Amino acid sequence: MVEETKERDLFSRGLALHRAGELREAVDYYRRAIAANPEAAEPYNALGGALANLGETDAAFEALQTAIEKDSSFLDPHLHLATLWRLRGEPFKGEPLLRRALELDNKSWPVWMELGAALMMQNHFAAAAECFEQVLA
Incomplete structure (x- = not known):
């Protein structure tokens, strides 16, 4: 203690x-x-x-x-590590972390936003748009 x-x-x-x-x-x-x-x-x-x-x-x-x-149930480091992967130009490496974060909290708008950004960088525009819609929902 x-x-x-x-x-x-x-x-x-x-x-x-x-x-x-x-x-x-x-x-x-x-x-x-x-x-x-x-x-x-x-x-x-x-x-x-x-x-x-x-x-x-x-x-x-x-x-x-x-x-x-x-x-492994702590959402924040999943989001932060995925963000670093995106900033490093490797968003595909962070995508599984973001999907895990959404399993932990599917209402987390920062996670949806980061996933949308990661998907955009991979030219998955329709999937990214769906993520951004979740931010606004």
Whole structure:
């Protein structure tokens, strides 16, 4: 319980720094939260986001994949990892992650939006339009 409280405190501090744009400091706190509780998925997800924003995409990929391994029912790292694949120009690699995210929550408009963008990049325009319609539904 003490380790979990420590992890939550470190993670909360990391989030505050992240929101303030202090990404390097946020990364440090996320890593400390992970050290306090290596089984928690949220710090890995947040670490992946901060690293991606810093341009450290290989490390971001690794952190997000670890978040999914820690908690396969956590939607956010599926979405974030798929977004990185799209930004890397390989949206087809993120598509299964987005489909899994929709299994977790088929009402998540950010997932529908990202899936639509990924499908557009693959020239699947009709399927992309269906995704965008889900955003507006």
